[in-house]
Amino acid sequence: MKFGIFYEHQLPRPWTQDSEYELFNNSLDQIELADRLGYHYAWEVEHHFLEEYSHSAAPEVFLAAASQRTKQIRLGHGIVQLTTNHPARVAERVSTLDLLSHGRVELGIGEGSSVTELHPFDRRFRDKRAVWEDAVRCLMPMFSEHNWEYHGEFFDFPARNVLPKPRQKPHPPLWVACSQLETIEYAGRCGMGALGFSFVSAEAAQAWVHAYYNAFLKRQDKLADYATNPNIAVVAPFMCCETEEEAIRRSEGSTFFQFALRFYNTHGPVEPNSISLWDEYQAWRSTPEGERAGRARAMIGTPDQLRERLRKFEASNIDQVILLNQAGKNTHEDICASLELFAREVMPEFVEREPEHQAWKAQVLAGEIELAEVDTEAYRLITNQTPSTKVKVLESAGVADTVATMGGFAGS
Numbered sequence: 001m002k003f004g005i006f007y008e009h010q011l012p013r014p015w016t017q018d019s020e021y022e023l024f025n026n027s028l029d030q031i032e033l034a035d036r037l038g039y040h041y042a043w044e045v046e047h048h049f050l051e052e053y054s055h056s057a058a059p060e061v062f063l064a065a066a067s068q069r070t071k072q073i074r075l076g077h078g079i080v081q082l083t084t085n086h087p088a089r090v091a092e093r094v095s096t097l098d099l100l101s102h103g104r105v106e107l108g109i110g111e112g113s114s115v116t117e118l119h120p121f122d123r124r125f126r127d128k129r130a131v132w133e134d135a136v137r138c139l140m141p142m143f144s145e146h147n148w149e150y151h152g153e154f155f156d157f158p159a160r161n162v163l164p165k166p167r168q169k170p171h172p173p174l175w176v177a178c179s180q181l182e183t184i185e186y187a188g189r190c191g192m193g194a195l196g197f198s199f200v201s202a203e204a205a206q207a208w209v210h211a212y213y214n215a216f217l218k219r220q221d222k223l224a225d226y227a228t229n230p231n232i233a234v235v236a237p238f239m240c241c242e243t244e245e246e247a248i249r250r251s252e253g254s255t256f257f258q259f260a261l262r263f264y265n266t267h268g269p270v271e272p273n274s275i276s277l278w279d280e281y282q283a284w285r286s287t288p289e290g291e292r293a294g295r296a297r298a299m300i301g302t303p304d305q306l307r308e309r310l311r312k313f314e315a316s317n318i319d320q321v322i323l324l325n326q327a328g329k330n331t332h333e334d335i336c337a338s339l340e341l342f343a344r345e346v347m348p349e350f351v352e353r354e355p356e357h358q359a360w361k362a363q364v365l366a367g368e369i370e371l372a373e374v375d376t377e378a379y380r381l382i383t384n385q386t387p388s389t390k391v392k393v394l395e396s397a398g399v400a401d402t403v404a405t406m407g408g409f410a411g412s
Contacts, residue, residue, distance in 0.1 A: 001310065001313065001314050001318065001319070001320065001321060001350040001351070001353070001354060001357060002040040002041065002319065002320045002321075002351070002354065003039050003040055003041070003320065003321055003322075003323060003347055003350075003351075004039065004040060004041030004042065004043050004074075004076065004233065004320055004321070004322040004323065005030070005031070005034050005039055005041070005042050005043070005322065005323050005324075005325075005326075005339070006043045006045075006078065006235055006322045006323065006324040006326070007027055007031075007042070007043065007044045007045065007056065007062075007326050008045050008047070008053070008054045008056060008257070008324075008326065008327070009023055009024070009027065009044075009045075009054055009055040009056040009062075009326070010052065010053060010054060010055075010253070010256060010257075010260075010326065010327055010328060011023055011052055011055050012052045012253070012256065012276075012277065012278035012281070012328060012329055013052060013276045013277065013278050013279075014276075020055060022332075023055065024062065026332040026335075027062070027326060028062075028065055028066055028069060029332070029336075030326070030332070030335055030336060030339065031066045031069070031070060031073065032066075032069045032070055033336055033339060033340070034073060034339055034343075035069075035070035035071060035072055035073040037339060037340065037343035037347075038072075038343060038347065038351070039073055039339070039343065039347075040073065040074060040320070041073065041074045041075075041076050041106065041233075041320065041322065042063075042066060042070075042073050042074070042075055042076065043076035043077075043078035043106075043108070043195075043322055044056060044059040044062055044063055044066075044075075044076065044077065044078060045059065045078055045079065046058075046059045046077070046079060046080055046081050046084075047113070047117060048081075048084065048116075048117040048120070048121075049116055049117050049120065049272075050114075050116060050117065050260070050264055051270070051272065051273075051277065052260065052276075052277040052278060053256075053257075053260035053261065053263075053264065053277065059077055059080070060077075060093040060094070060096075060097055063075045063077070063097055063101075063105075064096075064097055064100055064101075067097065067100050067101035067104065068100070072104075073104070074104050074105075074106050075097065075101055075104050075105055075106065076105075076106035076108055076175075077094070077105070077106065077107055077108045077109075078106075078108040078175070078177075078195055078322075079108035079109050079110035079175070079176075079177045079195065080094070080107065080108065080109050080110070081110060081111070081112045081117075082109050082110070082111070082131070082132050082135035082136065082139070083111050083112045083118060083121065083123045083128050083131045083132060083135070084112055084117065084118065084121040084123065086155070087135050087138040087139035087142065087150075087155060087157070088142060088157065088160070088162050090135075090139055091139055091142035091143055091162045092162060092163070092164070094107055094143075094166065094171075094172060095143065095162075095163075095164045095165055095166040096164060098166035098167045098168055098172055099164060099166065099167050101167075102167065103166075103167035103168045103172075105166070105168065105172040106172055106173050106175060106193075107171065107172040107173065107174050107175065108175035108176070108177060108193075108195050109132070109135075109136065109174070109175070109176055109177070110132070110176065110177030110179075110195075111128040111129060111131070111132045111177070112128055113179070113261065113264075113265070114261075114264050114265045114268075115268055115269060116264050116268065116269045116270065119269070127154075130153065130154070131154050133223055134152040134153050134154040134155055135154070135155060136223045136224055137150065137152060137223055137224045138150040138152055138155040138157055139224075140171065140174075140223075140224040140225065140226040141224065141225065142162040143162075143165065143166055143170055143171035144165070144169070144170040144171065145161075145162075146161045147159055147160075147161060148160065148161075148162065170226070170227055171226065171227065173193060173227075173229040173231070174191075174192045174193065174226055174227070174228075174229050175187075175192055175193035175194070175195045175229065175231070175233070176190060176192040176193070176194065176195065177195050178194045178195055178196035178197075179196075179197070181196070181208060181376070181379060181380055182376070182380055183196075184196055184208045184211060184212050184232070185208070185211040185212060185215045185376070186215075187212065187215075188211065188212040188213065188214070188215030188216035188219075188220070188230075189215045189216070189219050189220055189221050190220075190221070190222060190223055191216060191220050191222045191226070191228035191229070191230075192228070192229055193229040193230070193231035193232070193233065193319075194212055194231070194232045194233070195233055195235075195322075196208075196232065196233065196234050196235070197234055197235050197236075198234050198235065198236040198298055198299075199234065199316075199379075200379070202312045202315065202316060203379075204379040205234075205312070205313065205316035205318065206315075206316045206317075206374070207374040207375075207376050207378075207379050208232075208376060208379065209232060209316050209317050209318065209371075210371040210372060210373070210374045211374060211376050212232055213230070213364055213365075213371050214371055214373055216228070216230055217364075217365070217367070230361065230365060231319045231320065232317075232318055232319050232320075233318070233319060233320035233321070233322055234313070234318055234320075234321060234322065235322040235324050236298040236299040236321060236322070236323065236324065237251065237254035237255075237257070237296075237298040237299060237300055237324050237325070237327060238251075238298070238299040238300065238323035238324050238325040238338065238342075239251035239254070239299075239300045239301075239325050239330070239334070239338050240299075240301070240302070240303060240306055240338045240339075240341045240342040240345075240346065241301075241302065241337075241338065241341065242302065242341070243302060244301050244302055244305065247300050247301050247302065247338075248297075248300060250330065250331075250334040250338070251300045251325065251327070251330060252328060252329070252330070253327045253328010253329045253330055254298070254300060254324075254325075254327045254328065254330075255285070255290065255293040255294055255296075255328075256278075256281055256327055256328035257324075257327055258293055259280075259281045259284050259285075259290070259293075260277055260281070263277065263280060278328075278329075281328075297309075299321070299323055303341065303342070303345035303346050306342065306346050307345075307346050307349065310346070310350055314350060314353070314357070317357065317360060317361070319357070319361075323339075323342070325338055325339075
C-alpha cells in the first residue's frame with residue numbers, strides 16, 4: 001500500500017491579511033516534509049468561489065512550487081475540473097508541470113461539484129457529465145499528437161500542435177474523481193484510476209474493488225485513446241497522535257469538509273462575504289447529523305489504531321490511502337507532527353508489503369486470479385453531488401465518515 005496527503009486549502013474565518021499567505025506556504029512546508037519522510041503522493045484539488053471550504057483555485061501553480069521543493073513525491077491533480085477549463089489549457093499546464101517536476105505528475109480529472117462554481121463558467125450542473133466526457137475526448141490526444149483537431153458537442157478545436165508535451169509518455173497517469181460510489185465502476189470501464197473516499201466497511205471496500213477490476217477487465221470502454229491506469233485510492237480524514245483523545249482534539253475540524261460541501265450544494269450560490277461558514281459549522285456540529293459525523297474516526301487515532309484500520313484497507317487490495325489532515329482549523333504544527341509520527345510508527349509495515357500487492361494485481365490483470373462479480377447495490381449511496389433533487393439520509397456513523405470526505409475530488 002502507498003500513502004498520499006491531500007490539500008483542499010480550507011481557510012475558515014476569521015481571516016487576517018496574511019491568512020492565505022501562511023496557508024499556502026505552510027502547505028508547501030508540509031509537502032516538503034512529506035517528501036523527506038517517504039510519502040508517495042501529494043494531491044491538490046481545484047475549486048472556485050467556495051469561501052472557507054477551499055481556496056485552491058490554481059492547483060497547477062501550487063504544485064509547480066511544490067515540484068521545486070521536493071524530489072520523489074508524486075504531484076497529483078485531485079482534480080482538474082474539465083468543465084471549467086479548456087482542454088488545450090489543461091494539456092499545456094499539465095505538460096509544463098510534468099517537465100518541471102521531472103515526470104512526477106498524476107492527472108486526476110473531474111466535473112465540478114456545485115452550481116456555485118459551475119454557473120459562472122457558463123456550465124449547467126445537469127450537463128457536467130456530458131461536458132466532462134467531451135473534454136476527455138478532446139484533451140487526451142493533445143498530449144501526444146502533433147496535429148490534432150476535435151469537433152464535439154461542447155468543444156470545437158481546430159488543428160493545432162498543443163505544446164509543450166509532457167515528460168511522461170504518452171501522458172501522466174490518468175485518474176477520475178469518484179464522489180459517487182458507482183463512479184468507481186465507471187472509472188474501471190473508462191480504464192482510469194479511481195480517486196474515491198473511504199468505505200463504510202471492509203465488505204463494501206471489497207465489493208467496489210471487485211466491481212472496479214471486473215469493469216476494467218471485462219467491460220472496458222475508453223472515452224479516447226489513452227494509457228490505462230488500474231488503481232484505486234481512497235481519502236480519509238487523518239490525525240495520528242500518541243493518544244486517541246489528543247488525535248480527536250487536534251482534528252477538531254475534520255468534519256468541516258462534510259458540512260461545507262453540503263452547505264454550498266444545499267444553498268446554491270451564496271452572497272460573497274455574507275456568512276461565516278465556520279460559525280454555521282459550529283451550530284451544525286450539535287445536530288444529530290453533526291454528532292454522528294463527529295463520532296466517526298476514519299484515520300484519526302493512535303498508531304496502533306491506525307495500523308489496525310489500514311490492515312482492513314490492505315486486505316481489500318486498495319492501492320493508496322490519501323491522508324487528509326489539512327482540514328478546518330487544524331494547525332500546521334499538529335499536521336507536521338502527525339505526518340512524522342505516522343511515517344515513523346505506521347507506514348513502514350505497509351510499504352514493506354507493497355510488492356505483495358503488486359504481485360496480486362499483476363495476477364488479476366493477467367487473468368490468473370478471477371474476482372467474483374459482487375452485487376454492489378447494497379453499497380450504493382446517494383449524495384448531494386448527484387444531479388438529483390433527492391438526497392438520501394445517511395444514518396450510521398460509518399456512513400457519515402464516508403460523506404465527510406466526499407468533497408475533496410470536486411465531484412464525479
